[in-house]
Amino acid sequence: MVDDRKLAVLRAIVEDYVSTNEPVGSKALADRHNLGVSPATIRNDMAMLEEQGYIAQPHTSAGRVPTDKGYRLFVDRLSQVKPLSSAERKAIESFLAGAVDIDDVVMRTVRLLAQLTRQVAVVQYPTLTHSTVRHVELVPLSERRLMFVLITNTGRVEQRVIEVPDVVDEQRVAHLRAMLNASLDGCGLTSVPDRVADLPERLPAEDRPLAATILSVLLESLVDRHDEKIVFAGAANLAGADFTVGLRDVLEALEEQVVLMRLLGETSDLSALTVRIGSENPYTGLQGTSIVAAGYGSGDKQLARLGVLGPTRMDYPVTMGAVRAVARYVSQILAAS
Amino acid sequence: MVDDRKLAVLRAIVEDYVSTNEPVGSKALADRHNLGVSPATIRNDMAMLEEQGYIAQPHTSAGRVPTDKGYRLFVDRLSQVKPLSSAERKAIESFLAGAVDIDDVVMRTVRLLAQLTRQVAVVQYPTLTHSTVRHVELVPLSERRLMFVLITNTGRVEQRVIEVPDVVDEQRVAHLRAMLNASLDGCGLTSVPDRVADLPERLPAEDRPLAATILSVLLESLVDRHDEKIVFAGAANLAGADFTVGLRDVLEALEEQVVLMRLLGETSDLSALTVRIGSENPYTGLQGTSIVAAGYGSGDKQLARLGVLGPTRMDYPVTMGAVRAVARYVSQILAAS
DNA sequence: ACTTGGCACTCGGGAACACAGAGTGCCAAG
DNA sequence: CTTGGCACTCTGTGTTCCCGAGTGCCAAGT
Numbered sequence: 001m002v003d004d005r006k007l008a009v010l011r012a013i014v015e016d017y018v019s020t021n022e023p024v025g026s027k028a029l030a031d032r033h034n035l036g037v038s039p040a041t042i043r044n045d046m047a048m049l050e051e052q053g054y055i056a057q058p059h060t061s062a063g064r065v066p067t068d069k070g071y072r073l074f075v076d077r078l079s080q081v082k083p084l085s086s087a088e089r090k091a092i093e094s095f096l097a098g099a100v101d102i103d104d105v106v107m108r109t110v111r112l113l114a115q116l117t118r119q120v121a122v123v124q125y126p127t128l129t130h131s132t133v134r135h136v137e138l139v140p141l142s143e144r145r146l147m148f149v150l151i152t153n154t155g156r157v158e159q160r161v162i163e164v165p166d167v168v169d170e171q172r173v174a175h176l177r178a179m180l181n182a183s184l185d186g187c188g189l190t191s192v193p194d195r196v197a198d199l200p201e202r203l204p205a206e207d208r209p210l211a212a213t214i215l216s217v218l219l220e221s222l223v224d225r226h227d228e229k230i231v232f233a234g235a236a237n238l239a240g241a242d243f244t245v246g247l248r249d250v251l252e253a254l255e256e257q258v259v260l261m262r263l264l265g266e267t268s269d270l271s272a273l274t275v276r277i278g279s280e281n282p283y284t285g286l287q288g289t290s291i292v293a294a295g296y297g298s299g300d301k302q303l304a305r306l307g308v309l310g311p312t313r314m315d316y317p318v319t320m321g322a323v324r325a326v327a328r329y330v331s332q333i334l335a336a337s
Numbered sequence: 338m339v340d341d342r343k344l345a346v347l348r349a350i351v352e353d354y355v356s357t358n359e360p361v362g363s364k365a366l367a368d369r370h371n372l373g374v375s376p377a378t379i380r381n382d383m384a385m386l387e388e389q390g391y392i393a394q395p396h397t398s399a400g401r402v403p404t405d406k407g408y409r410l411f412v413d414r415l416s417q418v419k420p421l422s423s424a425e426r427k428a429i430e431s432f433l434a435g436a437v438d439i440d441d442v443v444m445r446t447v448r449l450l451a452q453l454t455r456q457v458a459v460v461q462y463p464t465l466t467h468s469t470v471r472h473v474e475l476v477p478l479s480e481r482r483l484m485f486v487l488i489t490n491t492g493r494v495e496q497r498v499i500e501v502p503d504v505v506d507e508q509r510v511a512h513l514r515a516m517l518n519a520s521l522d523g524c525g526l527t528s529v530p531d532r533v534a535d536l537p538e539r540l541p542a543e544d545r546p547l548a549a550t551i552l553s554v555l556l557e558s559l560v561d562r563h564d565e566k567i568v569f570a571g572a573a574n575l576a577g578a579d580f581t582v583g584l585r586d587v588l589e590a591l592e593e594q595v596v597l598m599r600l601l602g603e604t605s606d607l608s609a610l611t612v613r614i615g616s617e618n619p620y621t622g623l624q625g626t627s628i629v630a631a632g633y634g635s636g637d638k639q640l641a642r643l644g645v646l647g648p649t650r651m652d653y654p655v656t657m658g659a660v661r662a663v664a665r666y667v668s669q670i671l672a673a674s
Numbered sequence: 675a676c677t678t679g680g681c682a683c684t685c686g687g688g689a690a691c692a693c694a695g696a697g698t699g700c701c702a703a704g
Numbered sequence: 705c706t707t708g709g710c711a712c713t714c715t716g717t718g719t720t721c722c723c724g725a726g727t728g729c730c731a732a733g734t
Contacts, residue, residue, distance in 0.1 A: 025726050040677070040678050044676090058686095059684090060684055060685060063726070151484060155496070235572055239583065240585065254573075374707090376697095381705090397698070397713055
């Protein structure tokens with residue numbers, strides 16, 4: 001019973017603090033929530049909560065503020081993801097429906113998420129690792145130049161210009177293209193190296209230099225993009241919020257692909273809805289911010305992750321609801337294409 | 338003589354204000370620059386400059402600050418673009434040299450420019466309007482689905498998934514692809530509609546529905562991207578600066594493609610190095626910011642524009658130098674590919 | 675054993691105030 | 705036209721003071 005009430009107090013503190021952005025005191029709590037006890041009792045509970053590290057006071061004789069640990073408890077045990085209103089669902093659906101290609105999907109998603117949560121949205125491009133080859137194309141551009149295009153089943157297109165050793169022979173290129181497609185069609189990107197390993201051997205000697213050049217570019221393009229592309233939107237939403245750490249650090253972190261990547265989480269379970277609160281996240285420049293992320297992707301294979309970044313003091317139930325919903329819709333869209 | 342000195346005073350004010358970020362007074366001017374006259378004289382000049390609207394005082398008994406009009410005069414007549422140090426040139430060159438494709442070029446450019454100027458860099462993707470068709474590809478994805486890929490001479494790739502009315506027939510697709518390439522190869526994007534207008538007529542009746550579908554997608558993809566893609570980087574550099582207008586407005590503007598587009602300038606002369614100072618720019622959310630932009634592109638055809646956005650109080654000679662230099666290098670890189 | 679009202683205490687934030695210093699405009703002399 | 709002198713006007717800063725919110729603790733009540 002007693003413990004139960006302390007948790008109720010913690011929940012009330014988090015909720016009030018999130019909505020007012022001011023340290024919350026015992027009297028205010030007693031007034032706004034009907035906890036059925038007096039301020040004095042609440043004070044006792046708060047003292048214990050503070051002792052256990054769930055809340056803290058900015059200075060003596062100020063109200064209490066949740067600590068990272070407090071938010072963690074709140075997220076884990078005291079709140080439940082808030083589903084979106086049907087109007088919001090409608091909006092998501094129609095906003096995403098018009099996307100024409102994978103870039104467009106990602107772009108729309110990130111903007112949608114930013115607008116929905118009024119925070120910074122981050123979306124990772126679908127990972128190549130889990131996708132398969134749809135088509136390989138070789139396009140002669142000029143005498144000694146080829147364009148190499150790789151199309152995956154997720155609609156992603158990788159392109160490279162290749163400088164070739166000899167003057168391009170249309171015949172040979174066509175042949176090579178046919179062979180490549182035969183070898184690679186439907187093959188997972190991770191197994192591409194295996195599949196093409198013996199390809200030069202199967203060619204007449206005079207074609208091998210060309211093939212080798214092309215293959216090296218092909219392989220390189222796979223490795224190269226292993227550090228995936230990430231985009232963000234909604235930086236303007238940071239302007240209002242005040243972080244414990246400078247706004248500058250946050251913006252800097254956002255422009256670092258590597259940092260973003262790690263923020264979205266190296267979770268073992270890609271599909272999980274994960275929350276990183278303040279100091280839990282691996283990057284020192286981002287104390288005072290939390291990340292809510294979820295995996296998305298078609299079918300049972302998770303392709304990548306998306307999420308939002310905002311001040312630690314955020315409305316977790318709502319944010320989590322939005323992130324989860326968007327992840328689901330994007331998955332749907334991708335599955336359909 | 339007299340007028341000459343007033344200009345020198347204005348220049349000194351701009352330079353001092355830019356470097357100190359504090360209103361500059363007559364005494365400070367006399368000390369720091371050897372104008373050879375006394376503070377009192379300078380005061381007289383300043384009074385006249387103020388009367389003519391080139392400078393203003395934030396409040397009585399504070400130093401003077403340049404107005405937008407003052408900066409304009411400074412840029413037009415009192416300064417000259419400062420060339421980059423050779424170290425900087427080296428850095429630019431090596432930073433841009435490693436780019437693998439057009440996306441990479443743009444990405445590197447925008448980051449480079451942001452870092453170089455310590456401001457927000459903005460780069461427009463090379464315009465399709467001036468580019469020509471290199472290759473059109475049609476790739477069957479599934480029974481009723483085609484992927485359409487358009488490759489331009491700037492290395493840009495447009496892609497669309499097409500839902501087709503009938504089951505795809507490899508033969509027909511191949512034929513159509515051949516015809517498309519024959520009609521369009523090397524043709525400017527603007528003239529694409531003309532070139533394909535009569536294409537359905539030249540086909541057997543049973544192919545026309547398919548052709549029509551593909552053509553409509555083709556044409557749409559041209560129109561669709563006419564509002565070009567623009568990227569920015571270096572938002573973190575805004576964090577330090579204080580604008581007359583809220584930081585939020587600036588960040589919001591940066592995320593609006595349309596706004597960015599207009600900021601880069603609808604100049605008749607794409608290649609010019611243009612400067613928009615404070616209130617001169619068309620967007621009310623961006624009072625207090627200036628834009629320095631230049632065109633870039635290979636050969637004599639300007640492809641697009643790039644630039645930086647920063648507080649009105651910026652070091653124009655240096656910024657202009659950096660923008661011009663980067664524009665030139667990017668042009669070089671693009672010309673070479 | 676827990677809850678509650680009372681009470682003294684602490685501390686941050688805002689209002690009132692004074693003051694130094696930078697900078698100005700103007701004037702009369704050079 | 706320039707210059708030094710001088711009175712004046714501000715802003716920004718530092719100081720002081722005080723109110724009020726909020727706390728911790730204690731003793732009394734259930």
